[in-house]
Amino acid sequence: MQPSALMEGVLNPREAGRFITENSKDVFIEDGGIQKVAGMLYKKIKTGDFNVKMWRKHELNPQSMDEDAVNWVFVSAVLNFSFWSEKASDKFTVKYKEKDHTGYWALCAAMNRALDEGFKITTPSFYSTVSMEQMKKIFRSDSDIEIPLLEERQRVLTEAGLVLMKKYQGSFANVIKQADKSAQSLLRLVLQDFPSFQDVAEYNGKKVGLYKRAQILVGDIWGCCEGQGLGQFNDIDTITMFADYRIPQALVYFGALRYSDSLMEKLKQSYLFKSEEKLEVEIRGVSLWACELIRDSISAKLAAETDEGDKPEDGAVNAILIDHYLWDTRRDMADEMEHIPFHRCRGIYY
Numbered sequence: 001m002q003p004s005a006l007m008e009g010v011l012n013p014r015e016a017g018r019f020i021t022e023n024s025k026d027v028f029i030e031d032g033g034i035q036k037v038a039g040m041l042y043k044k045i046k047t048g049d050f051n052v053k054m055w056r057k058h059e060l061n062p063q064s065m066d067e068d069a070v071n072w073v074f075v076s077a078v079l080n081f082s083f084w085s086e087k088a089s090d091k092f093t094v095k096y097k098e099k100d101h102t103g104y105w106a107l108c109a110a111m112n113r114a115l116d117e118g119f120k121i122t123t124p125s126f127y128s129t130v131s132m133e134q135m136k137k138i139f140r141s142d143s144d145i146e147i148p149l150l151e152e153r154q155r156v157l158t159e160a161g162l163v164l165m166k167k168y169q170g171s172f173a174n175v176i177k178q179a180d181k182s183a184q185s186l187l188r189l190v191l192q193d194f195p196s197f198q199d200v201a202e203y204n205g206k207k208v209g210l211y212k213r214a215q216i217l218v219g220d221i222w223g224c225c226e227g228q229g230l231g232q233f234n235d236i237d238t239i240t241m242f243a244d245y246r247i248p249q250a251l252v253y254f255g256a257l258r259y260s261d262s263l264m265e266k267l268k269q270s271y272l273f274k275s276e277e278k279l280e281v282e283i284r285g286v287s288l289w290a291c292e293l294i295r296d297s298i299s300a301k302l303a304a305e306t307d308e309g310d311k312p313e314d315g316a317v318n319a320i321l322i323d324h325y326l327w328d329t330r331r332d333m334a335d336e337m338e339h340i341p342f343h344r345c346r347g348i349y350y
């Protein structure tokens with residue numbers, strides 16, 4: 001049964017990924033690479049440390065599972081976009097507890113530094129009226145490169161804070177409660193009430209919804225609460241991979257994705273993509289579909305196991321865990337993957 005559209009007339013992420021892949025002219029799935037990544041992850045699952053608990057192992061992520069934690073996750077999701085810089089050597093950097101953090105982690109470090117300094121950056125009554133002067137202090141960089149798109153960050157943050165104040169009694173926990181343990185219901189509420197999450201493009205005459213920040217919000221709530229309490233979703237496996245600019249790099253590196261020569265040439269010249277440009281949508285959409293295929297391949301391997309004894313419980317693998325593994329691996333192998341160019345697009349969606 002086709003799941004109903006999260007947004008009127010817009011293909012949901014899984015269908016969007018399939019449709020884009022079927023029509024793509026410059027980005028292709030390579031089955032050999034899909035099977036290779038599936039094999040790597042299958043082995044990881046057997047070690048027993050490939051599960052929902054991975055999220056909280058990151059030192060900058062909140063370690064509680066309460067309302068404060070989900071309000072932290074919400075702010076990180078509102079601002080989780082566009083950290084790349086022109087020169088790989090010069091990045092937006094935040095020093096926190098004697099450690100330098102860059103990119104997405106610099107955002108998290110800045111949030112934690114702000115909380116330590118008394119800025120209530122995760123409290124909607126504060127950030128719904130946060131000033132540009134406060135934003136500059138909170139997200140100040142410890143390198144020469146400032147955080148990109150600070151004005152847009154202030155705009156989307158105040159917009160989201162006002163909605164929480166007006167409609168959800170000043171806490172994201174109330175949005176979660178209204179979703180009644182359904183990931184798809186939470187996705188629908190976020191897309192309906194928080195416009196900056198409406199990550200939709202037009203491709204080959206259809207509207208496609210990739211919803212990267214809305215889906216990573218649900219995935220991070222699930223991870224933050226280890227699938228319990230506020231993070232318990234009975235349909236979490238319907239969430240797809242989060243279509244950013246790092247997963248494609250990892251998929252190309254492992255041979256699961258291939259770019260046409262002309263696209264690869266553009267990427268190597270640091271071409272600046274416009275949001276919704278055909279090539280940009282193909283990179284994001286085919287990457288999303290590749291992760292669906294990886295998940296299907298792993299599920300088939302698990303199902304083929306005869307020994308009931310070591311069969312992991314249901315939900316042992318989903319697109320969220322596959323995504324996080326690839327994203328963390330791209331970070332850990334940044335040097336090895338540096339020759340695979342990521343696509344540059346300045347925008348608020350990823």
Ligand SMILES: Nc1nc2c(c(CN[C@H]3C=C[C@H](O)[C@@H]3O)cn2[C@@H]2O[C@H](COP(=O)(O)O)[C@@H](O)[C@H]2O)c(=O)[nH]1
Binds near residue numbers: 084241244
């Ligand atoms: N697909 C996907 N995209 C993700 C993440 C995360 C962080 N998640 C952490 C939390 C739990 C996980 O285990 C991760 O450790 C950030 N991003 C995106 O990456 C880009 C920034 O990259 P860089 O320039 O290198 O910092 C930017 O578009 C940002 O939106 C993810 O998990 N998946």
